[in-house]
Amino acid sequence: METEKFSYDNKIVKMFAYATLLWGIVGMTVGLLIALQLVFPVLNFNFAYTTFGRIRPLHTNAVIFAFVGNGIFMGVYYSLQRLLKARMWNDTLSRINFWGWQSIIVAAALTLVLGFTSGKEYAELEWPIDIAIALIWVVFGLNMFMTILKRRERHLYVAIWFYIATFVTVAVLHIVNSFEIPVSLFKSYSFYAGVQDALVQWWYGHNAVAFFLTTPYLGLMYYFIPKIANRPVYSYRLSIVHFWALIFLYIWAGPHHLLYTALPDWAQSLGTVFSIMLIAPSWGGMINGLLTLRGAWDRVRENPVLKFMVVAITCYGMSTFEGPMLSLKSVNAISHFTDWTIAHVHIGALGWNGLLTFGILYYLIPKMFNTKLYSEKLANTHFWLATLGIIFYALPMYWAGLTQFGMWRQFTPEGFLAYPNFLETVTQLKPLYALRSFGGALYLAGVFVMLYNVVKTVKAGNFVDNEAAEAPALSKEYTAHAGEGWHRWIERRPVQMLLFSLILISIGGLIEIVPTFLIKSNIPTIASVKPYTPLELQGRDIYIREGCNNCHSQMIRPFRFETERYGEYSKAGEYVYDHPFLWGSKRTGPDLHREGLKYPDSWHYNHMLDPESMSAGTIMPAYPWLHTSELDTASTPAKINAMRTIGVPYPDGYEKIANADLVYQEQLIIKNLEKDKIQALPNTEIIALIAYLQRLGTDIKADKEQAQK
């Protein structure tokens, strides 16, 4: 057969590699800043654009979608071409993929800081950016798929199965979770409300972990580990079993983020059992990674790249065992809302994604620049900084989680909460937060060491944009080998593989999500729960803009120690007008679901102006700009209309008189504040926020009073 000559596009890989490095440093630096803010609140700088609530999403988005995202593209663009013996289908699409993704990142960074956010974790970006993401993702998928179709290799290697599953699932997750109704260019409301929104969001959130942070990286592992170690993959049949089991089971596990919430019990239980069943399929990847190194362990001792890989896979194994354990109800009661979750995700992010990315970079850069790594010694230094960084990060966070939970649930013999003041349970953690920041700083220092090493290597090397390669073209005819496994069939059929993956990953989502829309009993309605008033709605949008939900939950779980602290546990029917839901996932501050009428208006006014004045020692940042910024009442009619479109029963024509209602309610609050000698500026944002906070969780009280009469 005739051999064809072609070349691999290395330049696109180099571009993604640089972007990975850049955004890694940005994302981790912001991470370090928010970690320090929890120890030294002064680092919020009394400045809207640098408060924790706005830059915490910046950190998570930068690390997940910018650092890991570029890492995925880097690894896929490198390995895909070689595994298929083909250049990327279209260089222009590759460039659009690159520049499109970088523009999205820049847009994300700007809008998040400016307070344009949908309020949904890991999906904060507003609708124009959501559309851009979908388009660029399709560009990536198209480029990848066309390359697959014109490949010179008959069968698809396991890494590519993972890439295909990643592409199709991320597309489905992103599109379904991003259903939202635009109000203006940078404001939208989630199409789903309350419990449904929560379910869709965590189906998305959990599987963003699964199909953005896990499956593409497993694909990368399957390519780079055998390449670097020069060893055959341990078990082909294990690859098959764990791949299919993993993608089928993963999608079901989302509800484990909502245990002990207002989500129906059956959905919670499905989340639990599917998480437990995930242990083995997840570990299949770990086994195949680690056992591929059989016979190469002597090299692991010397080769820093392999060291990164081994610790990365070990972290993967640890967090994929920990995750299912956290899905057990009794364990989840502890970890949910505490720093345990933070520790858990960082084992995954710093350990699995971070170290694997570093390992790949240390391998790829010298290889593509046709030189040797500038300094193995510095790479080793980086390895130890990173490993120690992870330990110093994770251990204090585990400790913090257990400590805080212990304090939350402690009762005195008299039957009172031992720590009724939530703040006590936070200030207790400050030393641990400081230690965690130290761990983060170590890890970041390691990245700078790598940056230096990479720069030096690049300078010494000689980069070839287009690496020459040759391979025979694929013949039309294929005769199967004797005794060939059944799975080989689908390995030569990428379209079928794509479709079959799509079907498999759709099952879990459909079974869990659809019933909450169709079956009324899943979300029992409460008669006294009414839509927000225009002023409250505006206040809620300020709450979302400032990212209050990053530290405050709105979900009181049915535990004695929560109802004693916050009031009656939260009911599904209370959230039916919440577009989006704001249950939160971490309590750095107390739950706010029953905050309404707990304190006078003046308390909130003062507290937002200077939190220290109302609760000494708090780490909450001040929000002084709310007291002077004018409330944007021009948006009220559009907001009312948008809400009505997605099912909130505002009467027809209400948008015309909404602002009159808004002013009326404003006056009530201003008068209330005057009684406490506070002269509030009329039509300021703080008034709207107070209105929203005072409404929180109060509807159900009206229902109780009704029942009493």
Added chain:
Amino acid sequence: MNPIKNIIQKAALSASMLILSGNLMAAEAPQVPWRNLKFASETSTFWFLSGLALLLLIMIVVLASVLKSIVSNKDLWLKRGAGNKAASVILVALMTLPATSAFAQAASPEATPLIVMTEDIFWVLVAVNFVLLSLLFAILLLIKNLLKSLKAEEVAEVVPVEQDIWTGALNNAVPVEREGEIMMDHEYDGIRELDNNLPPWWIWGFYFTIAFAGVYLTYYHITGKGDLQIAEYEKAMEEGRLQKEAFLAKSGAKVDENSVVVFTDAAQLEKGKETFKTYCAACHGQAGEGGVGPNFADEYWIHGGGIKNIFKTVKYGVPAKGMIAWEAQLTPVQIQEVASYILTLKGTNPANPKEPQGDLWSEGGVPAAQPDSLAADSAKAPVAVNQ
């Protein structure tokens, strides 16, 4: 004679023997005087589970005898030599298992007729079935592997390689030295693939988690035996209430708005002051001069003065006006202390006093007006706060 044929014959023989004995046991069972079986479904569940256990047991014994005949066939093992040490260890261990399960059979419900079907028995039966099923699979796997190795031997002489227990028994892996035998014939960018077996501990772990899922869902959602979150919550609240009552009864700290008296003891007033600084000063001022909340140093009271009214106001709060019900955070004695301390503030003339609010109160006398206003408030308050 072909050893495998021999084994199969023996297996058939022992199986028929067992089915016979199984029938005998089954024939005995219906005469058992079952009582308290109220529902047909319960009865049928019981029979289904018992029958399943019996069936599994029979299959296990049959398979065990097959195993036994494989192991006891000296010719086979002599030829095989000292090959797979780890496998023989597991084999010996498994050989003892059928014996144990025979004991288990004696103790299991179908052999002890005078037991009434209860929840416990249901779970015991489920557990027994689960263990039996696992055992069955384990034996099947073992037989499959043994037969495979025997067959392989007939084809080619195997070169014995020292296996360490980790790669061998634990992962069922082919040693690195012989990996050429399981190297797949494909290659991607220089990457080759081996075709090692799925590690037994992994596959068994997987089965276990699947079984766990079944049991979990059955327990919580089919039988309804497990407490779902609201039931769990209600139990915890009841438990908390009982603990609290027991403690208060024991410590004699039961004070309420009817029995409360003023503390005059300096130590107790000092405690009251501590409490005041911690919880009250934010709204009522460090010296009780008032702030968000009313002034305590004057003679005017919104909800009535005097120890009883103050105790009541602190205990139940006035939620409509932002005063918290403190009974969730302060003990009755603490409320008594802080109320007594508040009474000492009268006439202290602190700086920046808030203007008087409410009505003039004279001790021992009647409040000037609205004697029932507080009663109305406090009657409502616990409803709003405690629900």
